[in-house]
Amino acid sequence: MAPIQKPGRSKQDYATPHNFLTAVKRLLSIDRFTFDFAADYQNAVAPAFYDVTVDALSKSDWSYRCGSGWGWLNPPYANIGPWAKKCQQCKKEGGQIAFLVPAGVGANWFRDYVDGVAKVLLLNGRLAFMKDKPTWLYPKDCILCLFSPSIKPEYAVWSWKALV
Numbered sequence: 001m002a003p004i005q006k007p008g009r010s011k012q013d014y015a016t017p018h019n020f021l022t023a024v025k026r027l028l029s030i031d032r033f034t035f036d037f038a039a040d041y042q043n044a045v046a047p048a049f050y051d052v053t054v055d056a057l058s059k060s061d062w063s064y065r066c067g068s069g070w071g072w073l074n075p076p077y078a079n080i081g082p083w084a085k086k087c088q089q090c091k092k093e094g095g096q097i098a099f100l101v102p103a104g105v106g107a108n109w110f111r112d113y114v115d116g117v118a119k120v121l122l123l124n125g126r127l128a129f130m131k132d133k134p135t136w137l138y139p140k141d142c143i144l145c146l147f148s149p150s151i152k153p154e155y156a157v158w159s160w161k162a163l164v
Contacts, residue, residue, distance in 0.1 A: 017129060019164045033069065033071060033098070037049070062089070062095055070098055080104065081108065081113070088118075094149055095147075099146075102140045102141070103140065103142055121158035122157045123143060123160055126138055
């Protein structure tokens with residue numbers, strides 16, 4: 001029998017590790033992200049962002065916010081589906097988003113909005129979601145999904161620490 005899940009009870013706002021962001025920017029050949037779609041003043045990775053006071057999922061301007069660059073999204077993990085759907089829609093409108101989530105490849109959101117739509121990088125090397133000095137590794141495998149009209153949907157294992 002599977003363990004009982006407790007959605008929404010765990011901390012949902014860990015900052016993305018700086019070393020991982022450095023590797024992603026190098027991978028994408030960018031200096032910065034244009035917009036962070038789920039952040040706050042303490043963990044934003046772009047100069048402009050939506051925080052908890054804004055319902056980012058109700059906004060229709062995601063591709064506009066990305067501009068000609070890349071948006072970033074490390075959403076709350078309690079309900080990933082609506083976020084994945086917005087990334088898919090943003091790509092259809094010409095935007096580009098890097099989407100960091102647990103590797104839920106058996107989930108409906110993955111089947112419906114990621115598989116065959118985004119380039120999925122299976123992260124080789126666990127992430128430590130603590131700012132500055134990581135003290136524990138996230139207990140699940142993660143994926144980085146690249147939603148972009150100019151990137152072919154495919155799967156690859158990415159040893160991201162090689163770019164740090």
